Amino acid sequence: MSKLKARFSSIAARLLLASAVLLPLFLGLTGFFLDRAFENSLNVAETSRLRGHINLLFSVAEPEVRNNRFDSLRMPVTLSEADFEHPNSGLYGYIFNGQEKLVWHSNSAALRDPPPYNRVVTKDSPGQLVFSEQRLDKNLHFVASYAVNWEDASGKPTPFYFVVIHGATEFKAELKAYRNELWRWLGAAGIFLLIAQTMILRWGLRPLGKLAVALKKMQSGDTSNIAGEHPRELQKIVDNLNQVLEREQALRQRYRNSLADLAHSLKTPLAVLQSRLGQGAESDGELQQIASEQVARMNQVVTYQLQRAVSSQQHGSFRRTRIEPIAQRLFAALQKVYAHKKMKQSLALAPNSIVAGDEQDVMELLGNLLENAFKYGHQEVRMSSSLTDNQLCIEIEDDGPGVPEDQTERILERGQRLDTNQPGQGIGLAVAAEIIRSYDGDIRISRSELGGARFSIFLPTPASPD
Structure with a gap:
C-alpha cells in the first residue's frame, strides 16, 4: 500500500493514470457514436435500395383481366435487376392481391416458401412505403411493402401489395468489417496517444528535473542561488x-x-x-x-x-544624541588603553553638537574612528565639529601615516586593512561606514594638517534644537 501511495505521489504517474482512465473512455464513446452513425447510414442506404426495387416492380406491372374479373397483375418474364432472377440471391419480390393470395413472385424466390402474408403486408397504409426488419427462416431480413388500389375500367379499386425482401447477410458482414477496422484503429490510436502522452509528460516535466538539479547544486554549495x-x-x-x-x-x-x-x-x-x-x-x-x-x-x-x-535597518533617526559626553568618555577610555603612547588629545566641538541618531550607534561609530586614530597616531589626536546644511560635520584627525588617496574606498570595506603589522580584523571602519550609511550620512577620508588621516563624518541633525 505504501509503495502504491509513493508511486502515485508523482505528478507524472498521476497524469498517466488519468490519461489511462480517461483515454479509453473517450475512445470508447467515440467508437460507439461512430458505430451508430455508420449503422444508421447503412440502414438509410438499405431503405433507399428497397425503395428503388419497389418502384421497379410497380413500374413494370400491368393489370390482367380474367373472366371479366381484375384480380391479378401481369409481370415481365425477366426483370432488369439481376438479383431478382438468380435463385436464392437474397433479393426477393412478391405481389399479393386483396384476398391475401400470392399472384406473383420473382424467379429468385422460386425455391423458397412465400413469406407469411400477415408479417410482410401492411394494409393500413395504402400509397405509402413501409419498411421493417423481420426474421424469416431464422435469419434477419429487410422488408419493404407498398399497398396500392388499382382501378379497373369501371373505376372499381382492386388492392395489390408489392413486397420486396432483402437478406441482411451483406449488411451484417459490412457492419462487422467496419466495426473490426474501427476498434482496431481506435485501439492503435489509444496506444499511440498513451505513448505520446508519456513522451509529452517527460518533455513537459523536464524543467522540474532541471530545477531539482539547480536546487541540489545550491544545496551542495556550488551556487548561491537557483x-x-x-x-x-x-x-x-x-x-x-x-x-x-x-x-x-x-x-x-x-x-x-x-x-x-x-x-x-x-x-x-x-x-x-x-x-x-x-x-x-x-x-x-x-x-x-x-x-x-x-x-x-x-x-x-x-x-x-x-x-x-x-x-x-537602523531605527535611531528619531532620537537626539549629544556628541560631547560620548566623546569625553571615549577619550578617557582610550587614553588609558594607549597610556604608553602619551597621546596629546584635542576636543573642540561646536555648541549644540547633536545628531539625529541612536546613542549606541554614535558610540559605536566614534569609538571605532577614535580607536583607529589612537592606534595609528604617533603623538596627537584631534576631534572637532561644525554645523552645515542641517548636518553635523565631525572630524577626527591624527598624526599617523595617513591613508593613500587610492585606498580611501578600500579601507571602508569589511576585512580590508592597510597595515597588517598592527593587530586587528579590518572591521572597525566598515562598521562605522555602515552606521553612517544607515542614517543617510557620508564619510570622507583626506590628509590632515597633523600629517595623518582626517575622517570627516556628516550626520543629520534633529529637526528642532534641544
Missing part, C-alpha cells in the same frame, strides 16, 4: 525562491557581521580593564569604578549588537 532559465510558469517560483535565499543569506551575513562587530566592540573596554589591571590601580575603589564602567559599556555593546542582528 541559476538558469526556466519556463514562465516556474520562473516566478524560482524568482521568489531566489529572493528568499538572498534574504536568508543577507540575514546570515548580518549575524556574522554582528558577531564580528560585537567582538571588535568589546576590545576597547577589555583593553581598558587589562591595562589598569596590568599597571595596578591606586586603590580598590578606583579599580572597582573602572571595572564597573567597562562592564556596563560591554553590556551596552552586547545589547546594541543583538538589536542590530535582528533588525534589518
Whole structure:
C-alpha cells in the first residue's frame, strides 16, 4: 500500500493514470457514436435500395383481366435487376392481391416458401412505403411493402401489395468489417496517444528535473542561488525562491557581521580593564569604578549588537544624541588603553553638537574612528565639529601615516586593512561606514594638517534644537 501511495505521489504517474482512465473512455464513446452513425447510414442506404426495387416492380406491372374479373397483375418474364432472377440471391419480390393470395413472385424466390402474408403486408397504409426488419427462416431480413388500389375500367379499386425482401447477410458482414477496422484503429490510436502522452509528460516535466538539479547544486554549495532559465510558469517560483535565499543569506551575513562587530566592540573596554589591571590601580575603589564602567559599556555593546542582528535597518533617526559626553568618555577610555603612547588629545566641538541618531550607534561609530586614530597616531589626536546644511560635520584627525588617496574606498570595506603589522580584523571602519550609511550620512577620508588621516563624518541633525 505504501509503495502504491509513493508511486502515485508523482505528478507524472498521476497524469498517466488519468490519461489511462480517461483515454479509453473517450475512445470508447467515440467508437460507439461512430458505430451508430455508420449503422444508421447503412440502414438509410438499405431503405433507399428497397425503395428503388419497389418502384421497379410497380413500374413494370400491368393489370390482367380474367373472366371479366381484375384480380391479378401481369409481370415481365425477366426483370432488369439481376438479383431478382438468380435463385436464392437474397433479393426477393412478391405481389399479393386483396384476398391475401400470392399472384406473383420473382424467379429468385422460386425455391423458397412465400413469406407469411400477415408479417410482410401492411394494409393500413395504402400509397405509402413501409419498411421493417423481420426474421424469416431464422435469419434477419429487410422488408419493404407498398399497398396500392388499382382501378379497373369501371373505376372499381382492386388492392395489390408489392413486397420486396432483402437478406441482411451483406449488411451484417459490412457492419462487422467496419466495426473490426474501427476498434482496431481506435485501439492503435489509444496506444499511440498513451505513448505520446508519456513522451509529452517527460518533455513537459523536464524543467522540474532541471530545477531539482539547480536546487541540489545550491544545496551542495556550488551556487548561491537557483541559476538558469526556466519556463514562465516556474520562473516566478524560482524568482521568489531566489529572493528568499538572498534574504536568508543577507540575514546570515548580518549575524556574522554582528558577531564580528560585537567582538571588535568589546576590545576597547577589555583593553581598558587589562591595562589598569596590568599597571595596578591606586586603590580598590578606583579599580572597582573602572571595572564597573567597562562592564556596563560591554553590556551596552552586547545589547546594541543583538538589536542590530535582528533588525534589518537602523531605527535611531528619531532620537537626539549629544556628541560631547560620548566623546569625553571615549577619550578617557582610550587614553588609558594607549597610556604608553602619551597621546596629546584635542576636543573642540561646536555648541549644540547633536545628531539625529541612536546613542549606541554614535558610540559605536566614534569609538571605532577614535580607536583607529589612537592606534595609528604617533603623538596627537584631534576631534572637532561644525554645523552645515542641517548636518553635523565631525572630524577626527591624527598624526599617523595617513591613508593613500587610492585606498580611501578600500579601507571602508569589511576585512580590508592597510597595515597588517598592527593587530586587528579590518572591521572597525566598515562598521562605522555602515552606521553612517544607515542614517543617510557620508564619510570622507583626506590628509590632515597633523600629517595623518582626517575622517570627516556628516550626520543629520534633529529637526528642532534641544
